[in-house]
Amino acid sequence: MSSLARLGGLLLALQAAWFVHEQRGASRYFCWAPLHEHVWYRIDATVGLVRLRDADVRERYGRRGAHYDRKRGEFWELNASQHVIDSIAWREASLPRVQRARVTLHYRIDSGDAQTWTYTP
Amino acid sequence: MDLYTVAAAFSPKRTLTLAHAEVPANAVLCGKLLAALWLFTGQVVYTRAEPVPFAGVTLGGAHGLLFVQLALLAQLLAILTILCSPFFRVGCALLSLIILSLSALDQALFSNNRVFCAAVLLMLALDPRGKLARAQVALVYACAAADKLLSAAWRSGQFVSTFSAELCRVGELWSPGWSPGGALPLACALARATADSASFALLASGLAIATELTIALGYATRARFTAVLAPLFHALLLTLTGSTFGVFFYAGTACSLLVLDLERQAAPFDRALPYALIATLFAGPWLRPWFGLVLAALVLALALRRARPARAQVAG
Numbered sequence A: 001m002s003s004l005a006r007l008g009g010l011l012l013a014l015q016a017a018w019f020v021h022e023q024r025g026a027s028r029y030f031c032w033a034p035l036h037e038h039v040w041y042r043i044d045a046t047v048g049l050v051r052l053r054d055a056d057v058r059e060r061y062g063r064r065g066a067h068y069d070r071k072r073g074e075f076w077e078l079n080a081s082q083h084v085i086d087s088i089a090w091r092e093a094s095l096p097r098v099q100r101a102r103v104t105l106h107y108r109i110d111s112g113d114a115q116t117w118t119y120t121p
Numbered sequence B: 001m002d003l004y005t006v007a008a009a010f011s012p013k014r015t016l017t018l019a020h021a022e023v024p025a026n027a028v029l030c031g032k033l034l035a036a037l038w039l040f041t042g043q044v045v046y047t048r049a050e051p052v053p054f055a056g057v058t059l060g061g062a063h064g065l066l067f068v069q070l071a072l073l074a075q076l077l078a079i080l081t082i083l084c085s086p087f088f089r090v091g092c093a094l095l096s097l098i099i100l101s102l103s104a105l106d107q108a109l110f111s112n113n114r115v116f117c118a119a120v121l122l123m124l125a126l127d128p129r130g131k132l133a134r135a136q137v138a139l140v141y142a143c144a145a146a147d148k149l150l151s152a153a154w155r156s157g158q159f160v161s162t163f164s165a166e167l168c169r170v171g172e173l174w175s176p177g178w179s180p181g182g183a184l185p186l187a188c189a190l191a192r193a194t195a196d197s198a199s200f201a202l203l204a205s206g207l208a209i210a211t212e213l214t215i216a217l218g219y220a221t222r223a224r225f226t227a228v229l230a231p232l233f234h235a236l237l238l239t240l241t242g243s244t245f246g247v248f249f250y251a252g253t254a255c256s257l258l259v260l261d262l263e264r265q266a267a268p269f270d271r272a273l274p275y276a277l278i279a280t281l282f283a284g285p286w287l288r289p290w291f292g293l294v295l296a297a298l299v300l301a302l303a304l305r306r307a308r309p310a311r312a313q314v315a316g
Helices: A004-022 A054-060 A083-095 B005-008 B012-016 B024-042 B066-082 B089-103 B114-124 B131-149 B152-156 B158-170 B186-195 B196-220 B224-241 B248-259 B273-285 B292-316
Strands: A038-046 A068-069 A074-077 A102-109 A114-117
Touching: A004 B114, A004 B131, A038 A054, A038 A083, A083 A102, A083 A114, B012 B024, B012 B066, B024 B066, B024 B089, B024 B114, B024 B248, B024 B273, B089 B114, B114 B131, B114 B248, B131 B152, B131 B196, B131 B248, B152 B158, B152 B196, B158 B186, B158 B196, B158 B224, B186 B196, B186 B224, B196 B224, B196 B248, B224 B248, B224 B292, B248 B273, B273 B292
Parallel strands: none
Antiparallel strands: A038 A074, A038 A102, A068 A074, A102 A114
16 A cells, blocks of 8 residues: 555544544534534624624625525524634634624524524624 | 646646546546536635634735635646646645645635545545545545434434425525525425424435435445435435535536446446536536436436346346
8 A cells, every 4th residue: 555545544534533523512624514404693793883784794704605585684504503603703803803893693503492692802 | 857748748638538547537537527517616716805714813825815816826727737637646636735725724615515525636646546535435425424313403303304494495505507596396395294294304314314324335335326326316405405515516426436437338428528518517507406307317317228238148
């Protein structure tokens, strides 16, 4: 077996180990979990005294793959809900403190009970 | 090897050539289809000038318009190398590493389907026989099934029932022929059936998981039935959701070539052209959810065509 093939085998083993690791938390990054859950959510974000529009929210947090329901004013995604939370927390953390938003996320996993998560700069 | 020799080795005539010194024809075709579909479905376009960095850690220089343009140029170069040069494995490694890097740099760009494509290309680069690529695809389907088995919502059928209900209400999802809100009769039928009977939701859930496990086993053992089952599974998903899930429909279908001996297929399916034509048919903006039924019919017809001479040989 060549060293490249051995490297490939090692990468496969690492993926299997990472899959087990990701099962311990709510996120599902790089662990082959399509359609793990579906989530409806609304993001209320305010920078200073300015409330961001849904289009700005989508751009700011990179949720362009999400379906936007105009009637509900909500987004729908087939990702793990933790990925939406991470996109908000990590985007805000990468900005200078004065540009950070105060964010409240209202979401429902698999059409279940309403939940709320907040980010304060 | 000097730069002139390298440049002279590139030729558009190589696009439909599957002959390679080390890599079998089915693996070359799979890699070429992945690269071409990555280009034609617009996955190369990386437009996030301001990324969402993983864990909030931004790498210096890895954002802005120049970075976006360089990422596009590097991907085009890698695709050209895969399609039009003898340096197939180098091109696969390059494209794979670019996709993985972009996914790791921008959380918003992370999706299983993009990483799936990158992982298969990387394994094609590391192992010319295609064994690792098959093992990679087996691992992907096995993990997908295991994740569902470990999820209470999947085990109870709640995911299938709520997902199909929302899908029926929302209509078509994202695909090259995107027409938001277009009716999805199959999703609505599934939503009605799962709403009427919890056992049906449980059955549908179990069937999805069992199919993914069977596909994983098929890739792991190089079972020929996988070349039929995997495209049928993705065809059903396309018809049900109206979505290709980015490049997942294409990658999932193209990877089924990894279990075939292309040289043993009946003409013209022992060459690249028919597969390229089929890919073109499904990659354009004219794609509709019912195209999934066309793919299913095509795959079944080819499977029957192949099975008939085999039965005749046994009888003779």
